[in-house]
Amino acid sequence: MKSKDFGNYIKTLREQKNIPQRIVAHKLDIDTSTLSKIELGERPLTIDMIPGLAEILEIDFKSLQIKFISEKLLSDYKGQPYFVEAVKKMLTNIKK
């Protein structure tokens, strides 16, 4: 997901803990150039990065995962006709 908001969010957390990009990038197995662009919203952050991010930034994985998915759903589908109806149908389908 390319997102200025989400990128800025994790950048702020990183800076609050004084962790350089170098450390986070290594954990995510990408280079600092890519991480910089992710933080600036110029490259996508993928869902498989969330566990490593949560661990290295020492934040709750569950919250971060939920934040990531919910924001991605909105950015992907906001404005699509019947999106809410589709989500509700999906939820009921899961339960069966």
Add this chain to the structure above:
Amino acid sequence: MKSKDFGNYIKTLREQKNIPQRIVAHKLDIDTSTLSKIELGERPLTIDMIPGLAEILEIDFKSLQIKFISEKLLSDYKGQPYFVEAVKKMLTNIKK
């Protein structure tokens, strides 16, 4: 979305109405080769194709759109931790 099931679904509808791929492909502005692969689940069907599909297959757009989105959500996120929680959070965020 690459999906054998969804591809087969639209293929069945198309065959029931005896519409050749040629006609549907033209409506979607793709060639029959691509449509064939979509029906076989080898190439992705994109959400912008749903309106044209519904029209040419003479089926209800709302139902098809809901079916498409709900199945895509499942195929993208099924198995992701906290997916249901994320969806619920997303829904409450929409309402505000």
Add this chain to the structure above:
DNA sequence: TATATTTTTGACAAAATTGTCTAAATTTCA
């Protein structure tokens, strides 16, 4: 059957995405 039509396949080029590297710019701090 044999001809026309439809569907599928595979090869290929174009376009988009991803990842890496280098160096410039910025920030930190001794």
Add this chain to the structure above:
DNA sequence: TGAAATTTAGACAATTTTGTCAAAAATATA
């Protein structure tokens, strides 16, 4: 201030995705 560390930007190659074409395979029908 000046050196070290960090961050950002841009160029580039590698990979993946997308779209097109031609022809083979399968199906329909005269």
